Amino acid sequence: MKFLAEYRDPKVAHRLLDEIRSAVTRPWVIMEICGGQTHAIVRNGIDELLPTEIELVHGPGCPVCVTSLELIEKAQAIASIPDLIFVSFGDMLRVPGGRKDLLTVRSEGADIRAVYSPLEALKIAKEHPDRQVVFFAVGFETTAPNTAMLVAQAAREGVGNLSLLVSHVLVPPAMTALLDSPRNRVQAYLAAGHVCTVMGWQQYEPIARKYSVPIIVTGFEPLDLLSGILSAVRQLEAGDANVENRYARMVSREGNRTAQQQVGEVFEICDRAWRGIGVIPRSGLRLREKYQAFDAERRFAAIDLQVAESPDCISGVILQGLKKPAECPHFGKRCTPSIPLGATMVSSEGACAAYYLYHRSQPRVKD
């Protein structure tokens, strides 16, 4: 496919690996934020091809994994309301709550539909004017413009039977929360390319300066990832801490202003709980007062929840880059993609599922 396949050439990949090998003199820890990148790195074996000095740790950039247990439970409770139609991206359906997932709720009789575009929820609402339709709005800055458009369009068309359960999360506050942690090991970031497609990379400049970490805007193909890693290593070795764009075909410094404006019109910044991590200040989006009529949490406020996380799952420390999936005692035993104990085993972008899928049962041995 154009603009993808050209960035997969193994010959060039090996040359980039040679460049990385000749640039590195000391151990470095680099975190890729985005779960899509974790998946691509593990699938292509990039982590195993790198010189052993470079450790890639996997970040919390998987919205499926970090949506709080409370919201998962709320989603299940709302979806169970008789006659209601619950609409979601497909990968949320298997996320375990305290006792079950949305697929189980569907098997119990709930009308739960998976869609590709948030606009499909509007179509469903218009087709069923006598039923309540709720869209589960999860995702990072990449997805927020799409759900913002859903709200704006529903408001324009006066569709009254649609509401959203909003769980949007923002990437830069999570990056700084990790850097602020006393246990932080991250020395450089590969920033999530598709988040930057919308947001640009201006937001990262103060972070790179304040924490002295190089931040490299990186794409998803093997050559994109390797060239992002090469830039990070070069900066680390030189003692630099700049924001660098290695995904220029998709990302500009200012990002997509039109999309940013639409997000700002519909949503405002709020504190948000991340599953396994806890509340990160100013790391989420909620509907503005003007659009409260579309807030499913208000519309279905009388819901009683009991929320208890599986005590066995260590995905919280995995999402913070402190441990690798294979270090979890349940990995591949009690916990597999078909019976996941934690959310990081559900989406293929969760670190646990990526490791399971590509047979990484052993921690990497340093030589």
Add this chain to the structure above:
Amino acid sequence: MCLAIPGKVTSLYRENGLCMGKVEFDGTIVDICLAYVPDVSIGQYVIVHAGFALNIVDEAEAARTFDLLNQINPTGERP
């Protein structure tokens, strides 16, 4: 979740006031909302996520990156 893939815009239309288009991904044609790339024209590539084009692919930058990557030589010297 944040997966976004490039596709080629093959037609433009409006639906309920929204700017939409048909976008081709490796032979498959999908209806995509183009409201965030109002200046797009037919034949251009857009990067698409969850039913929306998030940006127009910068073809000049794509070619530049490609050339740079292909110039890296095994000895580590810049050409």
